[in-house]
Amino acid sequence: MSQPPAPAEHPVDGPSPRRSVEEHRRAVAALLASAPASPAETVPLSAALGRVTAVAIASPVDLPLFRNSQMDGYAVRAADVAAARAGAVVELPVVGVIAAAAGEVAPLPPGTAARIMTGAPVPAGADAIVPVEDTAAGADPTTVVVRRARGVGEYVRERGDDLRAGTELLAAGIRLSSRHIAALAAAGIGQVAVRPRARVAVITTGAELVAPGTAPGPGQVHDANGPALAAAVTEAGAIVSVQSRVSDDPEALREVLDAAAAVSDVILTCGGISKGDFEVVRAVLEPLGAWVGSVAMQPGGPQATAVHRGVPVVCAPGNPVSAQLSFELFVAPPLREAAGLPAAARERRTLTRELRSLPGVVQLLRARAVDGGRIEPVAGPGSHLVAAMARADRIIEVPAEIDRLDAGDEVRAWVL
């Protein structure tokens, strides 16, 4: 315990500016949107999964590339096998085998058939494929008996019937999954222009913090927020540019912020924005024009935003549950949108039991989904209940004007 503080440091300094959750959500979204857009990045197809197309992509080729067979069977002229429709025996000389392989294919002479494999080029002159199931061996080993007639175009895949060269294969803004990779590969596109991933710095502050895996001394705790926010940034489709833990030393924080700003699109800080005596984030950023205030939510009231060297800074409170929920509410939605990820699902469920909520603030209660469309709050509202948060799979969002809900009442919940 140190000496009593000097009077100038007494922290009772009037009410801080207050915002609703919705106001702060909009403010953070606008702040993040104000960052200059980075140029598109070109990645090989093997690294494109989960990335988002920067521009619309036209196919450079027709798909299919050439007229080819849909079946293993025989390429014929439909007219040459039409008699099989009336029950006649149609036997044709087999003039060759066309494999799905490199090589030019000779035209099919009238009155003949060519054995053909799925995907192989249909020879000029042929206009139908008789599937192998509709044929039999001929009397002569070099002939085939066609037991069923096929009309013009049957089992023939025409060049370009999937997509014409020059037309749009993929729109801009598509998050690439395996089926998009398939289409790009089929069109021979080996690399693709994608939106850059947002680079997000994660800076946790607090003289009490030690790294997980290190034994804490008296008064020390493990830094849960650094690893948790780094993971949350990754979940939101962004990449962690810097992960730093700093004590309550303004000079050290300033240096970390400077280094982070040089390589990041967004800086997240955690802790140091409340009403204590050692609010290092506040001390560094407030003189530079940061908004430091309170959002009508529990947990997670103290919040701040700033711009440092041109980079948006979003400051979450240091309690681990507050930090996680602040990230999910304010930072994850714009990051997910930029990454082409869907917003976290919201759903309506009915409460298994009554609950009370602090009036005037949006209360965020950890909960678990239960059968029958119900939801059960887990543990209390404390912002330190990090193990209880890990057991939750939903967050119940109780609006500010509600202070009490009964069992069976419908609530809105996010899916974690």
Added chain:
Amino acid sequence: MSQPPAPAEHPVDGPSPRRSVEEHRRAVAALLASAPASPAETVPLSAALGRVTAVAIASPVDLPLFRNSQMDGYAVRAADVAAARAGAVVELPVVGVIAAAAGEVAPLPPGTAARIMTGAPVPAGADAIVPVEDTAAGADPTTVVVRRARGVGEYVRERGDDLRAGTELLAAGIRLSSRHIAALAAAGIGQVAVRPRARVAVITTGAELVAPGTAPGPGQVHDANGPALAAAVTEAGAIVSVQSRVSDDPEALREVLDAAAAVSDVILTCGGISKGDFEVVRAVLEPLGAWVGSVAMQPGGPQATAVHRGVPVVCAPGNPVSAQLSFELFVAPPLREAAGLPAAARERRTLTRELRSLPGVVQLLRARAVDGGRIEPVAGPGSHLVAAMARADRIIEVPAEIDRLDAGDEVRAWVL
């Protein structure tokens, strides 16, 4: 075009064994389940996101680690401030400042207060925290005026009230997300035993294939399946151990299979299992006891399974859409389950228009969700329509016994 085939190669060789989709699904799941389980892997917390806990994890410490303050304010004895409840002015000498920081904390003498920060250790003797908002500066700079009484335990977080040392922090089989990382970090756990990721080899076959980015010659096409299946394996939570493309040469395939078996838990092959003359996968695996047959589905009929050097082999047909849908139906579910990922969502929607379906087979139609819970088929049923597949966001699954559906009929669809 080569010479006509010798009679012994004539491919009409009787009906192949036939399975329903459900039978093949069970067969593939059983085959994959038969592979020996790999031992758990230990990863640092920074690499644990998305991994699945191999065993239940107990917290080695109490959470919180020590009794600490929930607020910025003053640590007091509740009895010393009780008079404020009746409107009396309670002014206490401030004996020190307790930061959230390393260091031992001296006991609080009776009749005094200690300024305390959120998360800082509550001194012995103190049993309540008065939030700073409920205080004012005293007449003397070394005193504080308490304006509101607080009862025993208020704003005090007791040691272990989130979780006791030795009790379960996370169950086995949990897919780690940021909130689990937070809990592990808070408990000081720096590394975690996770299930190994399934190592899956992707082998595409076909003499016609060239790599995306390479210009195809006559008869050649780009290999869409290799990149697509590698991406699909990744989406299913597994890792690609080998990605190879081989021609229709049995010896080359045998070498690739041997190499893949040495480093893989599962081998996927693509192409070469149908009724053509150059069915390389069939040629290599059928003599070794592979099941090669037909599944009552369209697209994707030809399917095979085998075991090569003790490693399960699942063989998909080579048409790109068939390959993708075969993977999603048969291989993705067990891989996703092993990776702790949820199964692909299934939903019910109503058709925008009538459609016809081949009787006797499960038809898999590419489609897009439309407003109002409706669904619109896109393009035709052709298994080569890889660009149309990329435009789809749902697959309509039409049961084998149904050959016609009307606009407004309800169908079952998977979400891609």
